[in-house]
Amino acid sequence: MLKMTNIYKTFNANTVNEKLVLNGLSLDLNEGDFVTVIGGNGAGKSTMLNMIAGVHMPDKGSVLLDDINITNLPEYKRAKYLGRVFQDPMMGTAANMEIQENLALAFRRGKKRGLSWGITKEEKHFYVEKLRTLDLGLETRLSTKVGLLSGGQRQALTLLMATLQQPKLLLLDEHTAALDPKTANKVLALTDQIVTTNALTALMVTHNMKNAIQYGNRLIMMYEGKIIFDVAGEEKKNLHVSDLLAKFESVSGGEFANDRMILS
Amino acid sequence: MDYLIELFMAIFGATSQGLAWAILALGVYITFRILNFADLSCEGTFALGGSISAILVVSLQWNPFLSLIVATAAGMIAGSVTGFLHTKLKIPAILSGILTMIGLYSVNLRIMGKANTSLIGQSTIISIIKGFLPEAEQLGIKDSTLQTGVSLVVGLVFTLVVIIILYWYFGTETGSCIRATGNNPAMVRAQGVNTDKMTILGLVISNGFIALSGALVTQSQGYADVGMGIGSIVIGLASIVIGEVLYRKAKNFARKLLAIVIGSIVYRIIIAVVLQMGMDTNDMKLLTAIVVAIALSVPVISKNKVFINIIRFISKLALWIKSRVFVRKEGK
Numbered sequence: 001m002l003k004m005t006n007i008y009k010t011f012n013a014n015t016v017n018e019k020l021v022l023n024g025l026s027l028d029l030n031e032g033d034f035v036t037v038i039g040g041n042g043a044g045k046s047t048m049l050n051m052i053a054g055v056h057m058p059d060k061g062s063v064l065l066d067d068i069n070i071t072n073l074p075e076y077k078r079a080k081y082l083g084r085v086f087q088d089p090m091m092g093t094a095a096n097m098e099i100q101e102n103l104a105l106a107f108r109r110g111k112k113r114g115l116s117w118g119i120t121k122e123e124k125h126f127y128v129e130k131l132r133t134l135d136l137g138l139e140t141r142l143s144t145k146v147g148l149l150s151g152g153q154r155q156a157l158t159l160l161m162a163t164l165q166q167p168k169l170l171l172l173d174e175h176t177a178a179l180d181p182k183t184a185n186k187v188l189a190l191t192d193q194i195v196t197t198n199a200l201t202a203l204m205v206t207h208n209m210k211n212a213i214q215y216g217n218r219l220i221m222m223y224e225g226k227i228i229f230d231v232a233g234e235e236k237k238n239l240h241v242s243d244l245l246a247k248f249e250s251v252s253g254g255e256f257a258n259d260r261m262i263l264s
Numbered sequence: 265m266d267y268l269i270e271l272f273m274a275i276f277g278a279t280s281q282g283l284a285w286a287i288l289a290l291g292v293y294i295t296f297r298i299l300n301f302a303d304l305s306c307e308g309t310f311a312l313g314g315s316i317s318a319i320l321v322v323s324l325q326w327n328p329f330l331s332l333i334v335a336t337a338a339g340m341i342a343g344s345v346t347g348f349l350h351t352k353l354k355i356p357a358i359l360s361g362i363l364t365m366i367g368l369y370s371v372n373l374r375i376m377g378k379a380n381t382s383l384i385g386q387s388t389i390i391s392i393i394k395g396f397l398p399e400a401e402q403l404g405i406k407d408s409t410l411q412t413g414v415s416l417v418v419g420l421v422f423t424l425v426v427i428i429i430l431y432w433y434f435g436t437e438t439g440s441c442i443r444a445t446g447n448n449p450a451m452v453r454a455q456g457v458n459t460d461k462m463t464i465l466g467l468v469i470s471n472g473f474i475a476l477s478g479a480l481v482t483q484s485q486g487y488a489d490v491g492m493g494i495g496s497i498v499i500g501l502a503s504i505v506i507g508e509v510l511y512r513k514a515k516n517f518a519r520k521l522l523a524i525v526i527g528s529i530v531y532r533i534i535i536a537v538v539l540q541m542g543m544d545t546n547d548m549k550l551l552t553a554i555v556v557a558i559a560l561s562v563p564v565i566s567k568n569k570v571f572i573n574i575i576r577f578i579s580k581l582a583l584w585i586k587s588r589v590f591v592r593k594e595g596k
Binding site: 053074075076077079080082084086090091092093094095096097101102104105106108109110113114115116117118161 | 438450452453
């Protein structure tokens, strides 16, 4: 369903800070795949997601989503196909607006927005039902400003917003990295539940190798702008963190094994 | 008694002025608070509205009400220019506004052909409405009082209409997107909204109302001047800030808008009082700038320990001086 072919991207071209971030990256996703993405800092994980979302445009290569060429489509136009949750909990929601107003914005993703009232009564019941599934007590706080919620609550809300309109593809960019371990686990479990019940296709970047093995049906490892390891199904289930570390060390000469990954 | 009447009349006039300028403040609120865009083009669009309204009435003998519509439309176009410079040409927000403002200075001179246009002897909105009313002498009041009264009612009606329009519009789907764009553009784009379009739309609406305000002010004061917009951004901000301080607890959007109108009136009353106390008119803009600077820095000052300690010291000093003075008085 998602087909990325030979993507190249260089940041700050022709300057001293020139950096080749994606180096001929190709990726094929099947319908219903829940793929976890791991890789060291600067491997190009976030850039790959931003390339799909349209934040950055590739220098070369093409991105196809369900046979629609979205390579050069502006971010806001392709948003109708995509659900996104960001690393920074502040990024996914509008802090000065109410919970229901945020949900109403997300509910209209990919639809025409006109001069009718921003939130209808029927919608509110629907939002209450949806918020109840989060089990965070938000269903009674529809008119609370999102800025008053905790980081974990905001990420859960963003997750709900991303899936309120069924996306073709859900992009999760280290969406639990900024949360404390307990909240992170809760949001991860919630993510798994939402992805499974809605049978979504999802790409989840994570720094935590255990999580990468635990969740999803497929795992890809990136290094220097390329995918160097791609496993699925049974083989993935039987992976261990030590296998992944060994794999990385063999390609990068030990460079990958930074503290953050071993500790997590 | 005479003094009281004089003061009352000054406040009456200030209220009338405050209402005409309130629409400017509401326009500034759209960009400054909702869209998070410090839009300086308002200095030019305010005078643009005034110039167009004046010249249409004087040179082309247009109906003054019709001139308001044209003025508003011209303001909207000016706003779209700022929006285009910022979103499409990626010029920083402040600079985009400044460019439009400076450009409009020449445009306004071109429109009027000279630096100012007087409406004396022409039919204005005020004179038309006054035509429906009995003569001032018959009512037993001065003609200037009737004039001010009519201006006040006109300002009130227009301000209320603008508030209703804003309240409705920012509750709609598109209006919500503009609000969200000022809050978190990345999130809005992720929800499939063209943020460039929303920024331009917000600037168009804001500058439309600012030009309308300029036209109304021109109609009630009886002249347009190419420099009438100078400092208007600061006056708008002062009104917003005063309103927000007075109605700190206003949560509802309509109340927030009303607070700004009150802020605009209070600002005019403060000015009137200060002028009555004998302050030089030329110092007005400096005073306004200082008031706005202090009011906008309150959130910072209230958190900064050094500032807090300075304020504590000053208040202790004041208490000490006060106690000294009182002791002396009692001693007498």
